[in-house]
Amino acid sequence: MNSQIAAILTMDGVATGAIYVLIALGFVLIFAVTRIIFVPFGDITAFTALTLADLEAKRLPGTASMIAALALVAALMEVVALLRSGGASRIPRALLYYLALPLVPAAVVWATAGVMLPAPLRIALTLMLILPLAPLLDRIVFRPIADASVLLLLIVSVALHFALVGMGLLFFGPEGVRTQSLVDFSTDIAGTPVSGETLLIVGSAAFFSFLLYLFFNFTLTGKALHATAMNRTGARLMGIRPQRSGTIAFLLGSLLAAVSGILIAPVNTIFYDSGFLIGLKAFVGAIIGGLVSFPVTAIGSVFVGILESFAAFQSSPFKEVIVFSILIPVLLWRSYSFVQTEEEDEE
Amino acid sequence: MSARTNTLVAAAVVLALLAAPFYMAPFTITLMNYIGVYSFVALGLVLLTGIAGMVSFGQASFMGIAAYATAWASALMGFSPWLGLVLAVVVTCAVAAIVGLATLRLQGHFLSLSTIAWGLALYFTFGNIAGLGAYNGISSIPPVSIGAVPLVGSGQMFYLIWLALLASLVAARNLLDSRAGRAMRALRGGNALVESLGINALQVRLATFVIAALLAALSGWLYAHMSRFVSPTPFDVTMSIVFLMMALVGGQGYLLGAVVGAALITLLKNWIQDLLPLIAPSTSGQLEIVVFSALFIVFLQRARDGIVPYVAQWLPETRRERPPEAEPLPRRAQPDKGRGLMTVEAATRRFGGLIAVNEVGFEVRAREILALIGPNGAGKTTMFNLITGALRASGGRIVFADKDITRASACSIARAGIARTFQHVKLRPKMSLIDNVLLGAYSRTRSGFFAGAARLDRGEEKRARSEAMRQLDRVGLGSRPYDLAGNLPLGNQRLLEIARALAADPVLLVLDEPAAGLRRQEKLKLAELLRTLRAEGLTILLVEHDMDFVMGLVDRIVVMEFGCKLCEGTPEAVRADARVQEAYLGGVA
Numbered sequence: 001m002n003s004q005i006a007a008i009l010t011m012d013g014v015a016t017g018a019i020y021v022l023i024a025l026g027f028v029l030i031f032a033v034t035r036i037i038f039v040p041f042g043d044i045t046a047f048t049a050l051t052l053a054d055l056e057a058k059r060l061p062g063t064a065s066m067i068a069a070l071a072l073v074a075a076l077m078e079v080v081a082l083l084r085s086g087g088a089s090r091i092p093r094a095l096l097y098y099l100a101l102p103l104v105p106a107a108v109v110w111a112t113a114g115v116m117l118p119a120p121l122r123i124a125l126t127l128m129l130i131l132p133l134a135p136l137l138d139r140i141v142f143r144p145i146a147d148a149s150v151l152l153l154l155i156v157s158v159a160l161h162f163a164l165v166g167m168g169l170l171f172f173g174p175e176g177v178r179t180q181s182l183v184d185f186s187t188d189i190a191g192t193p194v195s196g197e198t199l200l201i202v203g204s205a206a207f208f209s210f211l212l213y214l215f216f217n218f219t220l221t222g223k224a225l226h227a228t229a230m231n232r233t234g235a236r237l238m239g240i241r242p243q244r245s246g247t248i249a250f251l252l253g254s255l256l257a258a259v260s261g262i263l264i265a266p267v268n269t270i271f272y273d274s275g276f277l278i279g280l281k282a283f284v285g286a287i288i289g290g291l292v293s294f295p296v297t298a299i300g301s302v303f304v305g306i307l308e309s310f311a312a313f314q315s316s317p318f319k320e321v322i323v324f325s326i327l328i329p330v331l332l333w334r335s336y337s338f339v340q341t342e343e344e345d346e347e
Numbered sequence: 348m349s350a351r352t353n354t355l356v357a358a359a360v361v362l363a364l365l366a367a368p369f370y371m372a373p374f375t376i377t378l379m380n381y382i383g384v385y386s387f388v389a390l391g392l393v394l395l396t397g398i399a400g401m402v403s404f405g406q407a408s409f410m411g412i413a414a415y416a417t418a419w420a421s422a423l424m425g426f427s428p429w430l431g432l433v434l435a436v437v438v439t440c441a442v443a444a445i446v447g448l449a450t451l452r453l454q455g456h457f458l459s460l461s462t463i464a465w466g467l468a469l470y471f472t473f474g475n476i477a478g479l480g481a482y483n484g485i486s487s488i489p490p491v492s493i494g495a496v497p498l499v500g501s502g503q504m505f506y507l508i509w510l511a512l513l514a515s516l517v518a519a520r521n522l523l524d525s526r527a528g529r530a531m532r533a534l535r536g537g538n539a540l541v542e543s544l545g546i547n548a549l550q551v552r553l554a555t556f557v558i559a560a561l562l563a564a565l566s567g568w569l570y571a572h573m574s575r576f577v578s579p580t581p582f583d584v585t586m587s588i589v590f591l592m593m594a595l596v597g598g599q600g601y602l603l604g605a606v607v608g609a610a611l612i613t614l615l616k617n618w619i620q621d622l623l624p625l626i627a628p629s630t631s632g633q634l635e636i637v638v639f640s641a642l643f644i645v646f647l648q649r650a651r652d653g654i655v656p657y658v659a660q661w662l663p664e665t666r667r668e669r670p671p672e673a674e675p676l677p678r679r680a681q682p683d684k685g686r687g688l689m690t691v692e693a694a695t696r697r698f699g700g701l702i703a704v705n706e707v708g709f710e711v712r713a714r715e716i717l718a719l720i721g722p723n724g725a726g727k728t729t730m731f732n733l734i735t736g737a738l739r740a741s742g743g744r745i746v747f748a749d750k751d752i753t754r755a756s757a758c759s760i761a762r763a764g765i766a767r768t769f770q771h772v773k774l775r776p777k778m779s780l781i782d783n784v785l786l787g788a789y790s791r792t793r794s795g796f797f798a799g800a801a802r803l804d805r806g807e808e809k810r811a812r813s814e815a816m817r818q819l820d821r822v823g824l825g826s827r828p829y830d831l832a833g834n835l836p837l838g839n840q841r842l843l844e845i846a847r848a849l850a851a852d853p854v855l856l857v858l859d860e861p862a863a864g865l866r867r868q869e870k871l872k873l874a875e876l877l878r879t880l881r882a883e884g885l886t887i888l889l890v891e892h893d894m895d896f897v898m899g900l901v902d903r904i905v906v907m908e909f910g911c912k913l914c915e916g917t918p919e920a921v922r923a924d925a926r927v928q929e930a931y932l933g934g935v936a
Contacts, residue, residue: 037456039463144648150456151402155595156647158404158463158588163640170634280464287460317475324468327461328449335452 007192009309015198017305018205019260023282024301026256031291032229033249035150039157042279043164048130048261049270053177055122060113062171063129064106070136075099102132127258134254135247168272179265201263368502377501382610383508387566389593389605391559397600399555400535404587405462408469409560411582413439413567418485418577428491435568443560447553466584473579484578491572504573518800525799540773545761545790592643598655670812676791681884682713694743703729705910716887718897721907727890735767736760762790766853768844770860776833783832784815787850818846838869858889862896874900
């Protein structure tokens with residue numbers, strides 16, 4: 001391997017890593033606020049790519065019917081819960097949030113099926129379609145057990161991932177997709193060719209990380225989320241509803257997953273089940289950050305991307321093995337360098 | 348129901364099971380074999396998840412490692428499958444030990460997440476090693492032979508699988524009812540209590556993790572020689588979640604739940620596979636996993652406890668005899684009265700900028716009751732935690748029985764002879780009174796995991812039980828030793844904590860607000876008990892708020908305020924001290 005190849009591999013790795021950054025930030029965000037390790041995150045990324053590809057091919061994306069089905073179930077659960085707790089007056093509002101709003105982008109997609117929309121509109125529509133996905137899953141799957149232990153939530157999360165993969169195959173079919181390039185220019189940085197895609201990915205990752213930083217530090221909602229993450233009971237006493245914070249966290253998570261899906265779609269071939277591996281690698285990044293620190297998570301994710309890129313060059317069949325094996329030293333380092341807080345789990 | 352009826356019912360079930368090949372169709376026997384093989388893994392998960400509170404998504408990969416190890420040894424190298432068994436167990440347990448060492452110090456979800464990643468990594472590894480048949484796997488694995496008889500038919504494998512399973516179930520049951528098993532059961536609910544009992548939590552976690560992997564290894568070995576073919580697919584992460592499902596559906600923490608869960612899930616899977624093509628012919632394969640996952644999620648939302656506990660609540664309770672008297676466990680020699688037992692020199696603890704304990708020093712003399720008092724926020728509990736090792740001192744020195752324990756772990760401090768109770772009672776509510784007290788005797792007994800599983804520990808166990816009963820009697824809780832600790836009222840829970848501490852045969856007993864929440868009568872009884880203990884030669888240090896309780900009971904008092912020592916002396920002297928009066932009542936205007 002000469003320095004030229006190393007530079008290309010690094011560039012490649014940084015681009016992949018940047019995508020992992022977005023997903024890993026979403027993991028940390030959702031975990032901090034809700035204590036849920038949202039394993040299906042990568043699946044949402046993959047579904048985004050598949051949705052965009054369907055729109056490009058003038059097909060009706062499976063996402064539309066998936067969202068419609070989920071919205072129906074969520075609305076039904078919400079109505080039943082409200083009726084039971086005697087909050088019938090809040091039903092119209094619940095229907096608006098859980099049924100009407102998620103169905104709007106789905107309806108638009110139905111209306112424009114078969115029409116070739118311009119690229120920016122396709123991307124916007126994809127984002128709109130994907131956005132309600134994680135909050136709806138939260139309502140259906142996690143809300144009834146919001147107070148359960150982290151481990152139980154994790155088991156449910158893994159089960160949900162398998163359900164989603166199965167649904168992905170049902171709604172999108174087994175074909176892999178790759179969408180059109182978003183940009184089409186390339187340049188040279190210090191003698192290494194760099195594609196526009198790479199720059200776009202890195203730029204977007206930086207941009208959205210910065211937005212997240214602004215959101216958490218300079219908006220009241222962001223601070224409320226931060227407060228929920230630090231201490232749920234305390235936040236509740238201050239009038240912050242953990243459920244609402246959870247929904248916002250999932251909404252933001254959906255957004256991050258959708259953006260990463262749109263960025264990865266033109267550079268990688270995505271299948272209905274590709275999300276798991278993407279998500280897990282981002283996870284390695286999140287674990288490097290201990291599932292708490294946003295900046296360390298970002299650095300860790302870029303590191304994972306670069307490692308993967310070099311591993312793929314050295315020994316392509318074993319690249320996943322190499323990436324996952326670095327978990328051992330990382331976890332050893334974490335377990336011997338950080339003082340553990342007492343974990344009082346359920347009795 | 349008596350123990351005798353229990354044995355009879357169990358014997359009947361086992362007989363009916365062993366006669367199964369004579370009255371069941373071959374297909375049913377094959378199904379039973381799969382249930383049996385899966386039950387091993389589920390049993391490991393019951394121990395790991397239900398008992399010890401750790402979740403692993405990697406059990407299928409442990410099974411895979413074992414299956415590949417024996418396949419390699421027997422099909423590719425031509426060794427006997429029995430050698431394959433040895434290899435399978437050794438390799439699997441070694442991998443589990445490495446994985447465990449890397450993750451078990453971290454919070455639970457790190458272990459779980461890493462097992463997902465390693466499960467995948469392993470899948471790709473098997474799939475890419477040409478020497479192991481890559482994704483095509485290894486076929487023509489020889490059958491297991493007993494003597495000269497090869498076990499080829501499913502009826503023959505049936506006996507191997509189910510006899511091994513029965514043996515594993517019995518061993519697991521024995522284990523849970525032993526010293527090591529109690530330590531495993533105590534893991535759920537946090538480390539603070541476990542370490543304070545002299546139990547090395549990391550070691551017990553690691554052992555439990557390896558035992559679960561060992562059971563998965565047995566399963567993998569049986570699987571390889573039953574299906575005579577291995578490939579990466581049956582050992583992927585999906586299968587791991589199915590195993591977790593089996594363990595949880597059967598009943599968290601119930602050994603039989605493993606078999607019930609494995610049976611139910613295997614049958615359900617079969618049934619769904621038969622049914623779905625009728626409903627949705629083209630998409631049944633994908634629908635299967637969706638239906639399965641959805642069912643599992645609904646189960647976890649609605650009926651987390653599982654089937655066995657639900658059935659068990661309708662069964663009559665088993666009567667259990669009070670453990671018989673036995674020769675007492677060896678006791679420590681108590682130091683002579685008045686000798687210095689523990690010296691605290693300039694102990695300091697900082698939390699960031701806050702100094703919770705600032706250069707506090709005092710001495711505890713043998714066979715006295717010393718009270719540590721002070722207004723709220725004086726740093727009493729922090730001082731207490733420094734002594735018991737729950738917190739590390741930022742400076743200063745603590746010497747106990749001529750041994751420096753300033754930097755020692757809670758576990759080794761407990762073993763040195765300091766037993767403690769907690770301000771917020773820490774018991775294991777789902778364990779019986781006697782089991783809670785037996786946890787206290789952990790550091791006085793020796794039997795390990797193997798001795799527990801093979802019942803080689805009965806002599807020691809009998810003595811420990813007799814000791815636990817003595818301590819229960821002493822605090823007045825000896826009448827119903829098999830009640831659950833969680834059902835006791837708070838006052839009795841505090842007494843139970845003291846009984847547990849006494850079972851450790853401590854030199855120094857440290858009590859954190861033992862009278863808090865007690866009624867007047869209970870306080871009088873507690874004071875009486877502490878006096879008796881002092882008369883027997885025990886040294887007691889207590890942190891307390893209740894002045895009436897302290898003044899009439901203790902020999903000396905150390906007063907703290909704002910992290911510093913205010914004064915020390917006899918109760919009379921402390922009561923007369925102007926500084927103490929000011930600290931408690933405010934200055935005289």
